[in-house]
Amino acid sequence: MDFSLSEDHEALRDSAANFLNKEVDHSALLAPKAKVDQAGYDKLWPQIVELGWPAIVVPESYGGLGMSYIDLIMIIGEMGRTLAAAPLFGTLAGSWMIEAAGSEAQKSEFLGAVAAGELKLALAVADDDGGLDNAVSSATASRNGDGYVLSGSKNYVVDAASSDKIVVAADSDNGRQFFVIDSGAAGVSIETLDWRDITREVCSLKLDNVPAELLEKSNAECWSWVRDRLYLVLATESRAGIKFVLSDTVEYAKQRVAFGRPIGSFQAIKHQLADIAGLGELTEAAVQYAAWALSEGDEKATIAVTMAQSYASDSYNAAVHRYIQVFGAIGFTWEMKNHLYFKRARANSELLGSPVEQREQVVQILERKAA
Amino acid sequence: MDFNLPAEDDPRRQEIRQWFEQHPNPTYKQIAERGLSAANWPAPWGMGADPELQYIIDEEFVRAGVATPHSINAIAVNQCGQSLLTHGTEEQRQRFIPPALACEEIWCMLFSEPSGGSDIAAVRTTARREGDHYIINGQKIWTSAADYAAIGVLVARTDSSVSKHRGLSQFIIDMNSPGVTVNPIYDMTGEKPEYNEVFLDNVKVPADRLLGSEGQGWQLVMQQLQTERAGMTKPGAVWGYGPTARELMHGLIETGKIKDPLIRDEAAKLYIEGELLRLLVYRGMSNRINGKPAGIEGNIGKMVAAPHGQQLSDLAKRTQGVAGLVVNDDVLPLPDKNYGLFSNWDYSFWFGPASTLGVGTQEILKNSVAEHILGLPRDVDPTSKLPFADINKTKSSAAA
Numbered sequence: 001m002d003f004s005l006s007e008d009h010e011a012l013r014d015s016a017a018n019f020l021n022k023e024v025d026h027s028a029l030l031a032p033k034a035k036v037d038q039a040g041y042d043k044l045w046p047q048i049v050e051l052g053w054p055a056i057v058v059p060e061s062y063g064g065l066g067m068s069y070i071d072l073i074m075i076i077g078e079m080g081r082t083l084a085a086a087p088l089f090g091t092l093a094g095s096w097m098i099e100a101a102g103s104e105a106q107k108s109e110f111l112g113a114v115a116a117g118e119l120k121l122a123l124a125v126a127d128d129d130g131g132l133d134n135a136v137s138s139a140t141a142s143r144n145g146d147g148y149v150l151s152g153s154k155n156y157v158v159d160a161a162s163s164d165k166i167v168v169a170a171d172s173d174n175g176r177q178f179f180v181i182d183s184g185a186a187g188v189s190i191e192t193l194d195w196r197d198i199t200r201e202v203c204s205l206k207l208d209n210v211p212a213e214l215l216e217k218s219n220a221e222c223w224s225w226v227r228d229r230l231y232l233v234l235a236t237e238s239r240a241g242i243k244f245v246l247s248d249t250v251e252y253a254k255q256r257v258a259f260g261r262p263i264g265s266f267q268a269i270k271h272q273l274a275d276i277a278g279l280g281e282l283t284e285a286a287v288q289y290a291a292w293a294l295s296e297g298d299e300k301a302t303i304a305v306t307m308a309q310s311y312a313s314d315s316y317n318a319a320v321h322r323y324i325q326v327f328g329a330i331g332f333t334w335e336m337k338n339h340l341y342f343k344r345a346r347a348n349s350e351l352l353g354s355p356v357e358q359r360e361q362v363v364q365i366l367e368r369k370a371a
Numbered sequence: 372m373d374f375n376l377p378a379e380d381d382p383r384r385q386e387i388r389q390w391f392e393q394h395p396n397p398t399y400k401q402i403a404e405r406g407l408s409a410a411n412w413p414a415p416w417g418m419g420a421d422p423e424l425q426y427i428i429d430e431e432f433v434r435a436g437v438a439t440p441h442s443i444n445a446i447a448v449n450q451c452g453q454s455l456l457t458h459g460t461e462e463q464r465q466r467f468i469p470p471a472l473a474c475e476e477i478w479c480m481l482f483s484e485p486s487g488g489s490d491i492a493a494v495r496t497t498a499r500r501e502g503d504h505y506i507i508n509g510q511k512i513w514t515s516a517a518d519y520a521a522i523g524v525l526v527a528r529t530d531s532s533v534s535k536h537r538g539l540s541q542f543i544i545d546m547n548s549p550g551v552t553v554n555p556i557y558d559m560t561g562e563k564p565e566y567n568e569v570f571l572d573n574v575k576v577p578a579d580r581l582l583g584s585e586g587q588g589w590q591l592v593m594q595q596l597q598t599e600r601a602g603m604t605k606p607g608a609v610w611g612y613g614p615t616a617r618e619l620m621h622g623l624i625e626t627g628k629i630k631d632p633l634i635r636d637e638a639a640k641l642y643i644e645g646e647l648l649r650l651l652v653y654r655g656m657s658n659r660i661n662g663k664p665a666g667i668e669g670n671i672g673k674m675v676a677a678p679h680g681q682q683l684s685d686l687a688k689r690t691q692g693v694a695g696l697v698v699n700d701d702v703l704p705l706p707d708k709n710y711g712l713f714s715n716w717d718y719s720f721w722f723g724p725a726s727t728l729g730v731g732t733q734e735i736l737k738n739s740v741a742e743h744i745l746g747l748p749r750d751v752d753p754t755s756k757l758p759f760a761d762i763n764k765t766k767s768s769a770a771a
Contacts, residue, residue, distance in 0.1 A: 001423055002373045003650075003657035009372070070372055250745050265748035267734070270741035277740055278675045285650035286643075292374045307643045359639035363620075363629065366642070370624045 016078035039085035049117030062111035068295040080237025090159025094121025101215035122163040124154035139170035160203035179212035197347040231309035238312035279315035310358035313349030391435040399474035408440040408472035422656035447471035447478040458583035479520035498527035517567035531760040539588030550574035606648040613713030616645030622703030684720035
């Protein structure tokens with residue numbers, strides 16, 4: 001039993017931190033009315049590829065590094081801490097769906113390309129209304145000779161505009177299945193949404209008879225397998241965000257003087273920040289345990305990641321609320337970075353369903369166990 | 372990283388289990404002689420058990436249906452006994468530790484005073500040296516077990532000419548000494564009083580009952596409270612003890628009350644928080660096994676665990692509706708487990724307000740987290756640097 005990070009994990013985290021501290025620059029985003037296209041998606045990605053991050057969780061048999069989810073969260077945490085803008089989330093999401101639903105040949109082809117840094121992906125699961133598990137999807141697949149064509153629409157697709165290919169959940173004669181399309185194919189129209197979190201590219205998708213390749217092992221369990229992993233990614237970002245936001249607020253509270261004292265000496269401020277420290281500690285425990293459970297294939301992995309995502313979302317929202325309140329009115333301006341974190345926290349707690357929905361999943365797991 | 376807890380077939384577990392099987396109704400003297408009373412202490416008192424072995428031993432006590440010595444003689448085993456190992460004399464160790472570990476002499480902790488509250492360094496009880504004795508005068512309050520304890524660990528002021536933190540000393544006193552009067556305090560639960568007030572009227576304590584040296588009292592208090600708070604990170608309803616969110620969820624599912632959508636979400640929140648508190652406990656344990664600093668779990672853990680416990684009992688209580696106001700402990704079904712003092716939801720609920728007061732109020736803990744962990748500026752205590760005698764003078768002249 002050893003809950004602590006190994007030196008290798010710490011080294012991986014520190015190298016990611018060094019790189020991102022140097023390269024992430026949000027100054028363009030702090031100009032009023034900035035949009036996600038100023039976030040630097042294009043600039044960061046080639047360097048991320050060079051560092052091998054897209055290959056981290058791709059199994060070695062497909063040309064990846066085959067590292068663990070604990071390794072992965074070292075990187076994701078730093079991405080979340082710095083709000084680094086790059087299509088890593090979409091590429092991970094698409095890769096995992098291919099890993100879950102693809103045939104051996106498909107995995108070799110697509111995952112090999114991801115690992116080599118030659119393929120950026122996105123995963124389109126949400127329908128028009130944001131539903132992730134709708135009985136009827138807003139995208140349908142129909143047979144066309146040997147292959148399929150997709151029509152309809154998907155929504156809230158992370159990193160779609162930056163992607164080379166998109167994995168799409170659509171209804172075929174065989175129920176919900178997953179298909180790969182070329183992002184640039186005729187009939188695909190991708191619109192980048194006017195999304196509040198401008199450090200992340202989120203898009204809507206219209207499909208009109210788009211040629212598509214069925215992932216041959218598609219089944220109903222694929223999405224929950226992928227969702228578990230995406231919960232871990234968002235919860236990890238949130239954990240790192242809480243840590244950053246707390247330390248930034250503490251620094252400010254030490255320096256800002258009012259009524260002849262640093263405001264951090266007032267109990268009204270101290271107690272709020274102590275509460276956030278508590279939330280942060282529990283979130284960290286949740287995320288590390290979830291990453292370990294996923295890496296081990298532990299039977300509790302699903303409940304662990306679901307709990308982590310729910311708790312991390314609520315905690316991150318509580319932390320960013322304080323982040324703005326303790327800074328006072330200056331923290332409410334566009335030129336400060338506080339709002340970037342505020343918006344990321346909101347987005348992370350909605351993208352994969354709300355904390356309430358995850359808690360419902362947790363209770364259902366416990367009810368099944370008790371039955 | 373490895374979150375696996377010690378397995379059923381762990382050889383260390385087998386060994387402990389075997390001992391309990393060979394000793395089906397052990398006396399605490401036998402338990403102490405086997406080194407199980409305070410297994411984490413070094414030999415000859417304990418087994419030098421690492422936290423993992425300690426965890427196994429605790430589980431095996433539960434399995435054998437034997438109450439742990441640290442629940443029966445908590446002050447000796449958890450909080451104060453180790454101060455004798457580190458700061459006591461050999462004579463003190465030989466005299467006090469064996470009967471403490473055998474639960475033959477129960478200890479109590481004479482710290483809090485009526486005038487002090489959270490400001491525990493503002494102790495007014497005095498210890499005056501006279502020949503080979505100290506003469507103790509003063510009053511203590513909120514003392515658990517004082518009504519049946521044989522031994523008291525007392526904090527008293529030996530020097531009023533220095534600042535309040537510096538003039539304190541600790542003594543090991545005989546609770547049956549002439550001049551010690553113990554009165555029970557009836558708390559709002561109406562149950563058997565858990566706390567007492569203790570009057571000390573010219574109590575004679577031999578000089579060799581001083582623990583450590585004069586002036587070392589505050590340092591010992593801090594160590595003892597830290598140990599106590601770390602023990603309170605557990606996810607039970609009151610100070611880490613009693614039923615947890617797992618039992619709450621069990622009861623709600625069994626009764627079908629989980630179907631209520633509001634209860635459902637609230638219960639899920641508490642369940643998750645409870646599981647994360649468990650992880651915090653294990654992480655503290657893992658850090659100690661692996662030689663890492665225990666870190667901040669103690670204060671942060673208690674800060675989160677105390678309100679968590681209150682919310683557990685509160686939700687359990689609310690499922691009874693108006694019927695919950697009638698004295699009646701049938702709240703939610705509990706699996707057959709012995710939770711000791713806080714063994715049902717009803718008592719846990721009515722006792723609940725105390726859990727954010729005792730062992731540091733919620734506000735004191737938040738100050739401590741903010742100042743010691745986050746590094747925010749210390750609060751100003753205008754009395755902290757004054758000689759203690761002058762603090763009282765200022766107060767009385769202001770009153771006049």
